[in-house]
Amino acid sequence: MPAVSKGDGMRGLAVFISDIRNCKSKEAEIKRINKELANIRSKFKGDKALDGYSKKKYVCKLLFIFLLGHDIDFGHMEAVNLLSSNKYTEKQIGYLFISVLVNSNSELIRLINNAIKNDLSSRNPTFMCLALHCIANVGSREMAEAFASEIPRILVAGDTMDSVKQSAALCLLRLYKTSPDLVLMGEWTSRVVHLLNDQHMGVVTAAISLITCLSMKNPDEFKTCVSLAVSRLSRIVSSASTDLQDYTYYFVPAPWLSCKLLRLLQCYPPPEDGAVKGRLVECLETILNKAQEPPKSKKVQHSNAKNAILFEAISLIIHYDSEPNLLVRACNQLGQFLQHRETNLRYLALESMCTLASSEFSHEAVKTHIETVINALKTERDVSVRQRAADLLYAMCDRSNAKQIVAEMLSYLETADYSIREEMVLKVAILAEKYAVDYSWYVDTILNLIRIAGDYVSEEVWYRVIQIVINRDDVQGYAAKTVFEALQAPACHENMVKVGGYILGEFGNLIAGDPRSSPLVQFNLLHSKFHLCSVPTRALLLSAYIKFINLFPETKATIQEVLRCDSQIRNSDVELQQRAVEYLKLSSIASTDVLATVLEEMPPFPERESSILAKLKKKKGPGAVSVTELEDSKREGGELNGGGDRGSDTAAMAASNASTPSPSADLLGIRSAAPIGAAPASAGSLLVDVFSEAGPAAPSAAVSDDGFLRDLEQPTETSDSLLVEGSGDSDPKFPVSHRFVCKNNGVLFENQLLQIGIKSEYRQNLGRMYLFFGNKTSVQFASFTTTVSCPGELQSHILLTKPVEPLVEGGAQIQQVLNIECLTDFSEAPLLNIKFRYGGALQNLTLKLPVTINKFFQPTEMASHDFFQRWKQLSQPQQEAQKIFKANHSMDTEVLKAKLLGLGTALLDNVDPNPENYVCAGVIQTKSQQVGCLLRLEPNAQAQMYRLTLRCSKDSVSKRLCELLAEQF
C-alpha cells in the first residue's frame, strides 16, 4: 500500500481500499463491502456524536463504494452536514459526495442550497469556488432557480478574484445549458462580452465557453464579441511562443483559447467591418503558413496543439465559404495530411475534406485527391478511418467520377466490415441512381450490389431499381436480360429473386424471342427458386406467374397446373392461398382482352425524392449527409428521374399532381402513393373525372404492398364535386390568380351562362391544364372560340393543342387541353380569352389562367444541417424577400400545412428550432435553370400576424413567391 502522499490522509480509507483490492473474488469483495456498510450505518446511527474527521472518512468510504458500482442509499445527510464545517477538507469531501451522488430529495436540496448560499457570500475565494464547482457539477433546476440571478453578479463584480470569475463563468454556462429560461444576461451582456479583453488568460479561456454558448442562442445581443475575438486571436497568433508563459503549451501559444476563439467566430457570418475582416483573414493565413513551418518540437503534443488550431481555422474557412483562396489552401493542407504517418491526422483530414467537398469553390480541389482516398479505403487498417474514406468518396462524387467511385465502393463492399455494409450499400445505390447517364450501368450496379451484399440490401434499394426500370422504357429489355442471367446462378440472394420475378413478370416478353430465354425457360427458372423463398417473395412470384399467363398464353397450362396444386391452393398461409385461388380463377374465366387490361404493364411511378436518401439521412442523423441535396440537383442538370424527355407521356404527367405530394418519403409509390393506375382508362371519361377533386393522388387509388392485383380496383372518387367546391372558390374578394396558388383543381369562373373548371398537373418544368367549359343554359353557344396569350414579358410558352368544337350544346361540357412549358421564371399570368354568341349577343370574357411559378416546384427533403448550410449560402440581401402581414385566413396548423404542401415544396419537420414555425424547401424547374428555394413562415397567433421569408438562388423568384404567398395565409 503506498503512503498517502499529500495533505490530510485518511488511514481508515486507505486500509479499506487495500482490503477491497486484496479480495480474491467478487463474492469476497461484496462481503467486505457489506461489512463496511453495516459499520458505517451503525456509526451514523450511534448515540455518540461523530467528529468531523470521522464523518468525512465514512462519507469518503461510501463514495468509494458507490464508485465501485454499488448502490448507496444513506449518508446524504452526513455529507450535507460536512458542507457547513469550517474545515476546508471536510467541506470539500461533502461537496464531492453531493456532486457525485445527487439526490433530488427536496428537503436535502434546500439544505444543500443553504450551505452553498453561505459559501457564496463568505467572501472566501476557496469556499466560493467549491460552492460554484458544486453548482456546476449538479446543475439541477432547483439550483438554477436559487442561483441563476446571483452568479452573473459575481462574474462581473470588480472585486471578484480571477479564480472565482473562472468558476462563475462555467457554472453559469452549465445552468444555461440546463435551464436557459432562468439565466437572463440582460444588463450583464456587455460586461460579459468584455471578459474577452481580460488580462488574465484563464478568465478569457473560461468566459469564452460561456460567450460561445450564449452567442449561439442570442447572436444579435452578443455580436460585439466578433471584433473582440478577432483582436484577441490576432494577438495570440502573432505572439512569440514564449510570450504567454504558462499558457504556451509545447511551444504553441494558448491552443485552447485559440480554438475557442475560432469556434466562437463560427457562430457568426464573416465580419462586415473591412478592417476586422482583413485582420481575421491575416490570422487565418498565418495559421495556414505555420502549418508549413518545421515543427518546434518533435513531441506529438506540439503537433496536436498546432493542428487543433489549424483544423478549427479550416472549419471557420468552410463556415464562411466565401474565400476561394483560403478554401483551396485548406484543401491542399488537408491533402498533405491524407498521407501523413499519424493515423489521427489522416482520419481528421478525411473528415474535414467531406465538408470541403460540398463547397463549390473547393469541390474540384477535393476531387484531385481521389486516388489517395481510394487507397485509404483499400489499405487503412482501422475501420473508423476506412469509414471516413468511404464518406469522403461519397461526398466528392459527381458525374465525372461516379463510375470509378461506385466501382471502388462495390469492390470494397466484398470485404467491408459488417458494421458499415448497410450504409455502404445505400451510398452505392444513391450514387448509381443519381449519376446514371446510362441506365444499363445503373441496373448492373444494383444487381451487383444484391449479389455482393444481398443481406444488406434493404427494401428501399430493390424497390427503387424496379421503379426506375418501370419508368424508363429504354432499359427494360436490358434489365430483363440481366436479371435472367443473374438468376442462372445456383445460389442467388432472395432479393435477386424478387427483382427478377418482378422484372420478368413485367418485361419478360422483351427477351422471349431468344430460345435460350423462351417463356417456359423463364418460368422454370423463376419457379426453381420458389420453394427456397420466404412467403412475401413467393407471393410476389405468384403475381409474376399470372402476369406470365397474360404475356405468354403458351405458359397458361403449365402455370395453371402450378397454381392448382395443393401446396398453393391449400397453402396454410392465407395470402399465398388467396393469390393462388384468385389467379387460377382469373386465368380460367377472364377473356384474353380482360386479362390484358387487368394484367397490363405497371404504369410509371410518380417521381419523388429517393427514399433511399431519406433512409441514409435517418441512419446517419441530421447533418451526416454532407452534400446538400439542393445544391446537388443544381449542379447536376439531369438526374435519373429528372430532365428526361417524356412530354408525350400523359400518364407521367398525371403522376405529379403537385397539389398533394405525399408527405411520406416512402418508396416512390410502391407502398403509399398512387402510380396513377387508372390514367389510361380515364382517357375517354374526363368529364366524369373532373368531378374528382383529389385526382390521381387520391389515396384510394394507391397500390398496396407488392400486390399486382390491387391496382385493378377502380379508384373510388371523392364526393367533393367541382360545383360544390366552386361556391367557396368564387369569393370575389379573392382574385382568381391567388385562388389556385396552393391547389390545382377547381372552378375558375362561373356566371349564369358558363362555368369554367380547371384541372392541372405539373411535372418538372412541364404542365398540362384541362379546361372544362360547361354551358349552364339549355341553349347552344355559337362561334365558341378560346385563345390563350402571354402578355408582355411573359415568356412561359402556352400551346393550344386541341381546337375546340365550335358548338357548345346546351347543358353540355367541352374540354380543352393546354400544354405548358416553363422556360424561365415569370410573374405574370397567361390570359384566356373566350368569345361566343348566346342568343345573338356576343359574349367576350378574359380571365387570368392560374399558372404560377410555384407550380414548377419539386419538393426537396433535407436535414436540418443541410437546410441551415443552404440558408446561410443564400444570405445576399437581394436573394431574400420578406413580408410581415396580418392573417387573412385560419391559422390552424393543419390548414397551414395543407397550404404549404399544396405550394409544391417539401415541408420540413424538426428543422426550425421553434416548433411553431414552418420551414419548406423545393427546387423550381424551368427549362433554362433550376432555382433552389427555401421558405420560412413564422406565425404569431397572438398578434394574428405572419412573417414570411423566402430565400432563393434567383432574386426575382424570391420576390414573386413572396408576393404570391403573402395572399395565401
Next chain:
Amino acid sequence: SFTTHCEIRTYHRMCGMQFMLLFSRQGKLRLQKWYVPLSDKEKKKITRELVQTVLARKPKMCSFLEWRDLKIVYKRYASLYFCCAIEDQDNELITLEIIHRYVELLDKYFGSVCELDIIFNFEKAYFILDEFLLGGEAQETSKKNVLKAIEQADLLQEVSHVKNCE
C-alpha cells in the same frame, strides 16, 4: 414568435465534453465524470459499452471514433485509458491534449503518477479535475495555476489541522 434570423443562421447543438472516463486495461473504472445529467442506469450502460469498444481496439489505431451520435477521443497512458466524449462540433485534437494536460497535472501532483495513486487518492483526482475542467469546459489551462490552487487547498488542510491539534 418572431425570432431573429441570425438564430436560424447559426443554430448549432450545444457543444462541450459530455463525460470523461478513466479505466484500466482490465476494464475497471477508475474515475468517471459526467457533465450531462443521466440516470445511473444509463451511465452504467454507456460505461460498459464504451469500455468494451475501446479495449477491443488495437494499439496503432486512430484515437477517435464515432459512437452513437458522439465523438469519442481516447488515449492510453501505461495501464490506464483516458476516454472523453465530445459533440459533433468539438475539436478532437484539442480534446486529446485536454487529456494529456490532465495526465501532466496528476503526474506533477503525485510525482510520477500511477494507477494506484488514482485508486487510493481518487478524491484528489476529482479535485484536480474540477480545477482544470468545469462543466466540461476548460477552466484553467495553465499547469502552474491549477497546481497552485490545489496546493493552496492542501495548505488550508494543514492549517486547520494545526488549529485542531492546538
